[in-house]
Amino acid sequence: MSLDTSRISLTFPDGNSRDYAAGVTPAEVAADISKSLAKKAISAKVDGQHWDLQWPIDADAKIAINTMADEAPALELIRHDLAHVMARAVQELWPDVKVTIGPVIKDGWYYDFDREEPFTPEDLGAIEKKMKEIINLRDPVRTEVWDRDRAIAYYKANGENYKVELVEAIPADQKIRMYWHGDWQDLCRGPHLQHTGQLPADAFKLMSVAGAYWRGDSNRPMLQRIYGVAFRNRDDLKAHLTMLEEAAKRDHRKLGREMDLFHMQEEAPGQVFWHPNGWTIYTTLQDYMRRKQRADGYVEVNTPQVVNRKLWEASGHWDNYGENMFIVEVEEDHAREKTVNALKPMNCPCHVQIFNVGTKSYRDLPLRMAEFGSCNRYEPSGALHGIMRVRGFTQDDAHIFCTADQIEAESAKFIEFLAGIYADLGFDKWRVKLSTRPEKRVGSDESWDKMEAALANACDMAGRPYEIFEGEGAFYAPKLEFVLTDAIGRDWQCGTLQLDPNLPERLDADYVGADGERHRPFMLHRAVLGSFERFIGMMIENFAGRLPMWLAPRQAVVASIVSDADDYVHEVVAALKAAGVRAEADIRNEKINYKVREHSLGKVPAILAVGMKEVEERTVSLRRLGENRTETVTLDQVVADLAAEGTPPDLR
RNA sequence: GCUGCUGUAGCUCAGUGGUAGAGCACUCCCUUGGUAAGGGAGAGGUCGACAGUUCAAUCCUGUCCAGCAGCACCA
Numbered sequence: 067m068s069l070d071t072s073r074i075s076l077t078f079p080d081g082n083s084r085d086y087a088a089g090v091t092p093a094e095v096a097a098d099i100s101k102s103l104a105k106k107a108i109s110a111k112v113d114g115q116h117w118d119l120q121w122p123i124d125a126d127a128k129i130a131i132n133t134m135a136d137e138a139p140a141l142e143l144i145r146h147d148l149a150h151v152m153a154r155a156v157q158e159l160w161p162d163v164k165v166t167i168g169p170v171i172k173d174g175w176y177y178d179f180d181r182e183e184p185f186t187p188e189d190l191g192a193i194e195k196k197m198k199e200i201i202n203l204r205d206p207v208r209t210e211v212w213d214r215d216r217a218i219a220y221y222k223a224n225g226e227n228y229k230v231e232l233v234e235a236i237p238a239d240q241k242i243r244m245y246w247h248g249d250w251q252d253l254c255r256g257p258h259l260q261h262t263g264q265l266p267a268d269a270f271k272l273m274s275v276a277g278a279y280w281r282g283d284s285n286r287p288m289l290q291r292i293y294g295v296a297f298r299n300r301d302d303l304k305a306h307l308t309m310l311e312e313a314a315k316r317d318h319r320k321l322g323r324e325m326d327l328f329h330m331q332e333e334a335p336g337q338v339f340w341h342p343n344g345w346t347i348y349t350t351l352q353d354y355m356r357r358k359q360r361a362d363g364y365v366e367v368n369t370p371q372v373v374n375r376k377l378w379e380a381s382g383h384w385d386n387y388g389e390n391m392f393i394v395e396v397e398e399d400h401a402r403e404k405t406v407n408a409l410k411p412m413n414c415p416c417h418v419q420i421f422n423v424g425t426k427s428y429r430d431l432p433l434r435m436a437e438f439g440s441c442n443r444y445e446p447s448g449a450l451h452g453i454m455r456v457r458g459f460t461q462d463d464a465h466i467f468c469t470a471d472q473i474e475a476e477s478a479k480f481i482e483f484l485a486g487i488y489a490d491l492g493f494d495k496w497r498v499k500l501s502t503r504p505e506k507r508v509g510s511d512e513s514w515d516k517m518e519a520a521l522a523n524a525c526d527m528a529g530r531p532y533e534i535f536e537g538e539g540a541f542y543a544p545k546l547e548f549v550l551t552d553a554i555g556r557d558w559q560c561g562t563l564q565l566d567p568n569l570p571e572r573l574d575a576d577y578v579g580a581d582g583e584r585h586r587p588f589m590l591h592r593a594v595l596g597s598f599e600r601f602i603g604m605m606i607e608n609f610a611g612r613l614p615m616w617l618a619p620r621q622a623v624v625a626s627i628v629s630d631a632d633d634y635v636h637e638v639v640a641a642l643k644a645a646g647v648r649a650e651a652d653i654r655n656e657k658i659n660y661k662v663r664e665h666s667l668g669k670v671p672a673i674l675a676v677g678m679k680e681v682e683e684r685t686v687s688l689r690r691l692g693e694n695r696t697e698t699v700t701l702d703q704v705v706a707d708l709a710a711e712g713t714p715p716d717l718r
Numbered sequence: 719g720c721u722g723c724u725g726u727a728g729c730u731c732a733g734u735g736g737u738a739g740a741g742c743a744c745u746c747c748c749u750u751g752g753u754a755a756g757g758g759a760g761a762g763g764u765c766g767a768c769a770g771u772u773c774a775a776u777c778c779u780g781u782c783c784a785g786c787a788g789c790a791c792c793a
Binding site (some may be wrong): 120121176184185186187274275276278279282283284288289290291293323324330331332333335382383386387390411412414445446447448449450451455516540564625626627628629630642655656658659660661662664665666667673675677679687689694695696 | 719720721722723728729741750751752753754755756766783784785786787788789790791792793
């Protein structure tokens with residue numbers, strides 16, 4: 067601690083410290099250490115904060131000088147400064163374009179522009195070229211702190227209305243930093259590189275252009291957003307582009323076609339035509355879920371698809387979600403008015419109807435009511451995506467009717483149930499999000515305290531850490547969401563556990579308590595997979611089509627090498643089928659190479675080739691998907707092995 | 719829903735103001751081949767739908783439908 071306020075002490079990562087005049091910049095500190103460091107430096111870490119090399123340091127601090135070797139700050143600065151460089155390139159090419167915002171995102175950045183003409187792919191090439199020119203200029207970066215009025219006046223004079231709005235939105239206690247490289251100016255809090263020449267001209271790429279609302283608000287103007295990706299060097303960029311190609315190869319829409327799982331067509335947008343192969347996956351998964359649910363104390367029900375609007379009015383869906391419901395109107399000659407129904411968008415109101423039949427006792431609770439409920443929602447056209455976001459789908463839905471006291475134990479029980487299923491399905495990376503009370507809500511703070519605590523405690527009981535998402539809960543109650551991470555690192559929110567004191571109230575559900583009085587039950591909405599359509603789509607991409615044997619629609623193909631082996635092929639198929647293996651014969655007049663290629667592309671886990679040698683020895687030549695070696699196995703052995711591997715995990 | 723792009727054979731894609739082509743898949747023939755495409759022949763299309771411009775539209779214009787990317791949405 068230096069006593070003289072004009073002197074400060076900076077401590078380096080190695081523990082040594084040096085004194086400097088207050089207001090020293092990291093650039094000066096770096097220069098003080100070595101000439102080469104001064105040149106290589108890109109930014110600093112000052113008391114844990116990412117610090118521009120030009121920002122003065124006014125008090126004692128820990129300091130570390132960053133170079134391109136420090137991955138996180140390097141990528142941050144590269145992507146950030148490329149956003150500025152891109153904005154400058156655009157304005158140099160088209161001076162009338164207005165700039166807005168350009169943040170760093172995963173793998174890169176974007177920048178939103180206001181321009182009448184749409185950007186074309188050719189424009190992106192021209193912008194990239196201009197960006198490289200700007201990088202080569204090695205223009206130093208300069209920042210200044212301005213006062214608000216000056217910044218507003220400046221942007222007004224330049225006609226940059228979006229920037230005016232941004233400046234006005236900056237909280238009064240925050241500095242307004244103005245940024246330049248060359249003569250080009252932007253509003254930016256930084257930090258930044260020393261000069262544009264520090265940017266890797268060969269390690270970025272402009273990817274796409276798309277519309278985006280100003281400030282994310284669909285009532286405001288639509289801007290044009292250009293996306294870019296950037297890395298520290300060319301190899302990293304190439305690796306990223308290769309990864310994108312790999313992800314494209316996993317696309318469930320492409321694999322769905324190649325594996326003959328399903329198709330979709332214009333006449334039924336957002337709805338799936340399941341083919342035999344795809345439906346096998348679906349029913350296999352559903353059978354598994356049904357067994358798991360039964361074992362966990364659920365009863366299964368089934369409820370109507372077409373339900374009169376009266377029920378949706380009572381549940382509140384008609385008012386709140388009417389626009390997203392499929393309406394079915396029926397004209398009846400004898401009726402005074404036409405009957406208006408809606409296809410059910412969710413199952414809960416129907417489940418309450420079942421609950422409401424007869425008088426329920428506290429002894430009936432908790433009542434776990436499950437349905438593989440077919441739902442239809444009129445999703446906005448732009449939201450549809452393969453079988454992942456559809457208008458007709460089936461949830462692995464259930465509602466647990468319980469008392470307030472039972473919420474915690476039921477929630478914990480559900481988390482364990484879900485954990486077992488994710489493990490069976492091959493997902494070991496998943497996390498829990500706890501969404502808490504939003505600003506607009508109903509119910510007292512005490513009741514929110516209790517509900518949030520119940521969910522948090524349930525996570526603790528199940529031994530699962532959770533992240534809190536403040537204000538993300540529904541207006542009536544908090545919820546848990548279960549997010550799993552797939553094989554290529556993408557997150558999918560699948561499971562959910564939503565508390566609900568609201569719907570039992572609206573639909574007047576009650577039970578008789580031990581005290582002989584009527585009480586309102588709580589409802590827990592819960593799902594593990596979410597929807598079968600989405601979950602299967604996600605699994606196809608996760609496994610790149612190579613589903614675990616028990617879920618693979620075609621588990622084995624027995625292929626003849628010569629037609630004299632055909633009879634034996636049929637015998638092998640029959641033996642496999644008898645053992646419960648989904649097996650097919652391929653005795654087409656084609657070479658074995660051709661058959662192997664076709665079934666490999668079809669992602670069949672086991673190809674059993676049979677020639678005269680196998681016929682004589684009563685063996686098969688087994689080739690597993692993804693391997694290019696083969697193995698000779700006796701018929702009995704291969705039947706036993708494939709049957710065992712094809713057994714669902716809960717039946718092993 | 720919004721912005722942009724796209725829509726030609728089952729799939730992937732060429733192409734033209736004078737009503738169309740390739741490869742693969744499909745059917746048939748030859749071939750019986752030992753682990754990722756053997757050879758030949760044939761069949762297959764209201765060029766997304768509807769209007770308009772034109773002597774003539776798959777091609778140009780408009781509207782609609784669907785798909786793709788992003789945004790917004792996701793009870």
